[in-house]
Amino acid sequence: MADQDGAPWREVPEQYGPWDRAYDLFRRWQRDGTWKRIFEQLQAEADAKGLITWGVSVDSTIARAHQHAAGARKKGHCRRNLPAASTPSPTTTASDARVAG
Template identity: 85%
Template sequence: MFRRRQRDGSWKRIFVQLQAEADAKGLITWDVSVDSTVARAHQHATGARKKGAL
């Protein structure tokens, strides 16, 4: 039953309707956060072979 409702879009329609009602009542705070952090690992941390290692 759950999968059928998921495939026909029922759950999404219910969620969108509930979200719209909550937003209209001011119950949702829409905050947007953007993070452009880049994390880089040292070549040896990625499992690369060291020079001379077989």
């Protein structure tokens, strides 16, 4: 069930009090390192019992772009020799603006 304004994340069992107090405590423990210490302790206990496999996985995948994706020139074409894509528009002067209006 959601609270008055429909926020389901604000649902906290009654024994923990209002959601904002539980959240404040969570954030305080996050800032002061309590959660990190809890995690490290649980991890150490699990490691001592042999429940953790310490494996390393390295991915050396390389993705390369095609040469034309990087703006390389195509065979036989040089940008200097290609005609301009568009011609510049003529300059408008103050007298031209009065005539047009």
